[in-house]
Amino acid sequence: MSFSKEITLSKSSVPKVALLVLATIFAFGVFEVGFDQGQLFSIVFGEQAYADMYLHELTHDMRHAAGFPCH
Template structure:
């Protein structure tokens, strides 16, 4: 005798995909912040302030004390 059983439909596991996307965005955001804080010499603000961003170095000066606090050289 054959008895047909119905299995419950499986829900697509979107939680893992969402978590992977969020983790990837956080990594990209952290890398961008590290670049802006430690490596930028005016290039990120140049579209907004022009050549003045290179001479005044706004992001560099904003993060200057944090660089020294973390024992990272900046000059």
């Protein structure tokens, strides 16, 4: 006679895919808000991005408030 039963397991490891995705998001987000001085937009807009600093200005107030060095 055969029967089936369902058990619940708790897996303690963090999946490698999750680790990769989350670590990438961490690095990108912290750089964008805390450190970018035009570098990200310079990929598309070239040298002008360093003068405009759109992202820097957008994240300016949070950058100061969160304790990152600015100006």
